[in-house]
Amino acid sequence: MATHRLNSMEVKRMNRNAIYRYLYHRESTSIQEIAQALNLSLPTVTQNLKELQEKELIVETGLFESTGGRKAKSLACNSVAGYALGLDVTRNHVGIVLIDLSGKVVKNVRNLFPFANEESYFQGVGRLVEDFVEECGIDRSKLLGAGIALPAILTGDRQSVSYATVIDFKGGHVQRFAEYIPYPCILSNDANAAGFTELWGEQDMHNVVYLSLNNSVGGSFIVDNQIYAGKNHRAGEFGHMTVVPEGRACYCGQKGCVDAYCSARILSDSTGGSIVEFFRLLGEGQEPQRTIWEEYRNYLVVTINNLRMLYDCDVILGGYAGAYMEDYLDSLRELAAAKNTFEPDGSYLRVCKYKLEATAVGAAMELVTDFIDSI
Template sequence: MATSRVNSIEVRKINRNAIYRFLYKHDPISIQEIAQTLNMSLPTVTQNLKELQERDLIIETGLFESTGGRKAKAITYNCLKYAIGLDITRNHVGIVLIDLSGKLLNNVRKQYPFVNSKTYFAGVGNLVKLFIEECKIDSSRILGVGIALPAILSKDKQIVNYATVIDFQEGNVKAFSEFIPYPCILSNDANAAGFAELWDEDNIQNVVYLSLNNSVGGSIIIGKNIYSGQNQRSGEFGHMTIVRDGRTCYCGQKGCVDAYCSAKILSDSTNGNIAEFFRLLRLESGPQKALWDEYLTHLIVIINNLRMLYDCNVILGGYAGAYMDEYLEYLRELVSRKNSFEVDGSYLHVCKYKLEATAVGAALQHVESFINNV
């Protein structure tokens, strides 16, 4: 009897989650359509919808036009849950607010150099508190805070195993959560950005995301899941060697991708302003044009290598990638010349998120957890 009851509870949970996920992915829809599409009985759907409504997770948005009988209710999920995302860099903290759909509602970026001290983490906590107050949202509706770092994390995402961009080696999520009164999750910055790019994509399962920030990173996504690797170090594209005995990388090795394709290679010519670099490039400024041409000779090699390795779409993101829409066709032409098998570079794409992709991806970790556990 006990086993039967447990099984019954589990089945109800599975059905409830299936219905909620279905509503999450669709426009307002009727009870009849839910039952028909999910192959469930009307009583089962009705009971689960009642439970979801009692938990304030779904809402009725009106009535559909009558098809001859009683008008059907239009039902959708309630997006009034929120998540906060942080992008922790060497010199700044980016903060975003997203709703349950993943929509970016508000964002701010503050200059706040990283220091491994309680004073710093208390300051981050204050920035989060002030940001939430300015957003004027009910704090009880906040699912949690996702924190993205330029670091390699432990498997359970609690500990920083490796960090050279910021001084946080062996750091713990507790350093943040001590001053942030919401559930906190750590993410690798490039993995978070890659995760954000695929969040609402139903037709793309596999992708390589190349993050062209002030340090180069990336993520490998297979079946819409991040491939972390044996040691949680997958996607460290910035430390592939592309020039034998080349420039010295910040990691100490020579010839790394990071030394040739970080966004700093471009923005250092305009006092750290990447937007100004691309403005001058459009005007065909000599120094920027020369830098760009050299930059592309290395970038094309990297993109082609990633295509040969993973045979899936490649997305360019990060500070530099966000400005590459207008150069996409040219980039596709260049990579097609390197490719041994394909006549075009249509597999190459530019990121959708031009603003705070990393922080959004970190926040989405809480949204995903919430959806999985409805």
């Protein structure tokens, strides 16, 4: 192993970053607490805090109650020191969110704006973004950039699209968007972005499988807080695992894929495309929703059990459909447990935390993560 002595600049940056992260995960803290937790001297912590304060990345939030002697200052991260935009580009819509550094959604909007691989479309997206930023009324210099999530598989450098059937953008480059969005732009895969939101703020959870149940089924596998992309950036394409040999036709051209049985469309086709309405009627015990759900659930449970067997970590139900499955979680857990060789309960199964614009939020969070890494 190559040894590398850290120079003083590197040590300084590491300390500053550690201090910022310590603050990031707490509502407020004191200089003394930081010094103790990170095993740093008080002068080191004080000097770093001064620098972070000068950059307006942290703020004083008051004084702690004292048990005698001088009261300690309470400090916290300044969550409005930066913002990130997230876009969820789908076949028919463009969802846009603005989040602050804490991951809080400041504003969101969903526009009906069908994808078209032509100049006027990208120009239009640029206009939607500008109008949205205008309405947010924030200082544009604080914008870290725009994360753009696509229903597509990206190339290794994430600059362009290697495979796309849901939108006609195979071979498309990030520059097509960046031309009309005057902030740094990065591309994300939609399900990876949504999966990313589930680990946000979770200090004790590092691995997760996210099953994205949208009009097309996808997913992501996150190991050690990093998305596992696979050799060809196709890891987590759970929608094209075979659940029924020679089964129903999938849009991909194969037969029996998970997508053909578990896409949100299977449910919402009975309610004119509305997933909200489907779950409302199901809640009332109406037909045909009940029968559709029971059949859907059987394939879903097989998929869930397979994912648990593959990865042995929490499995999260996400996407438009997954977000509504809270009321059915107990029965899904029971059914999943009944299929499981090793476990008597299905508590590893959960429903996504971010129910609103999870994909757009996740795309924006990637920028915030990069920003925090750079502090």
